[in-house]
Amino acid sequence: MSDTGVTVKKSEDFSEWYTEVILKSELADYAPVKGCMIIREDAYAMWEKIQEIFNKKIRATGHRNVYFPMFIPEGFLKKESEHFAGFVPEVAWITQGGDTPLEEKLAVRPTSETIMYATFAKWIRSWRDLPVKINQWCNIVRWETKATKLFLRTREFLWQEGHTAHATSEEAEKEVMDILQEYKDVMESYLAIPVLIGVKSDSEKFAGAHYTTALEAMMPDGKALQMGTSHNLGQNFAHVFDIKFIGEDEKEHYVWQTSWGITTRLIGAVVMVHGDDKGLVLPPKVAPVQVVIVPIPYKGADSTAITAKAKETAAKLKAKNLSVVVDDREEYTPGWKFNQWELKGVPVRIEIGPRDLKQQQVTVARRDTYQKTTVKEDEAADAVEKLLEEIQSNLYNRAKKALDEKITPVQNYSEFADALKEKGGFIKASWCGNPECESKIKDETGATIRVLPFQQESIAANCVYCGQQAKKTVYFARSY
């Protein structure tokens, strides 16, 4: 028995399944340094797709890409004390260059607010210089000491960080929400992962932010995953870094700022949410290979005709801008190839054998449902294109259903505990707004407030923990 396939069932040992799928589908590999990973071809290709999608969105709204250095002088980080306190436990420091100790140690960026904003102070003079809307794609380092997990928590990861400065609070506020919506679209329309959006509680907000908005998804094991954040920084950093401009009113003002990011963690979410016992199941819109064609050459059959037909079909699909691979390797049997491409999550497989040739058809198999049908040869390209759309929406609908099933409204703390114990997921509950209740709940159950949804609806009059007058309806969950 071969062990090249996935040996663990997703429903039986989720963690093990996750690791195994990633390694065997060759998305990633471990690096020699603890908590670091190698992002392999297919995963990187997905990251590039995400970059393409998001770049297009932010360019359309006037943002431009830049690159700042990865070394940040300690003094910069220390300027905003809350920010520094939030990040210092996991900053990697450079203290020596060659043989020479550095006079001031350098942080390997855990995020770039400080180095960017020191520069903003130089760039911004007048209201005419605003808004500043920049973004960078880069790596960052957060020296995790706790458990690391492929894609979800590694010491180094890739992300994009957008940073903006505006003349007014309203404008910054709008930016935060616009970006949040763009993120939501990336996740739902492209990654096929539904998310809950809202504001973070103070204890969970970004260190140094005025407030943080976030997008939260639900994983099949009942744990929430933060998919992205968009922060309203208010004027905190502006004051610290002295980012001022002369307004139209001829007076001096501090800028209003935002920052926002998504990371390679999204790839881990795709694996978790859509994958199955055979391996990855990739949403067509971000799949590096959308269609694989496997010729079935029988002994005695006209294998040149079969291969020719496979290539011809591939050409038709490519003409529709689809990414297609013809797997004409002779050293593997068709059955072996089916399994391998399923492991890699390719959404659609086309089989072309003597039978198809004779009947001028192709056999089409979809990854999400394993359904196999035959399609007339000249209709194949259109049919596949349509099928890919169908798979994309099927994956989203499946995930949406799973999310909805994992949201439990509760009236009191015993219901809260039961729901969390039984199925995990999001617990929708009323909260008085006191951080102490939040913190006690965390200590007792491991669940934290993931978001305070924008659309508030009252589900109970009293706080789920202390019984005092409730102020907010929030989603709790255990999280990654």
Place this chain on the structure above:
RNA sequence: GGGGCCGUCGUCUAGCAUGGAUUAGGAUACAUGCCUGGGGCGCAUGCGAUCCUGGGUUCAAAUCCCAGCGGCCCCA
């Protein structure tokens, strides 16, 4: 933050309890040749191991002890 498990050819592993004799064995992968082909084909031959690293115990260590490195899981 706390607890537990693990590390042997590229990969999965046997051997470890009770130290010595398996030449560290097998499967898979890889290479070559044949045979096959609509769900991980078959046969033959071949290649492939610092038993994670360092130290200790011992006449003798993959096996026991300690430390380090790396991985996994669970709990809060």
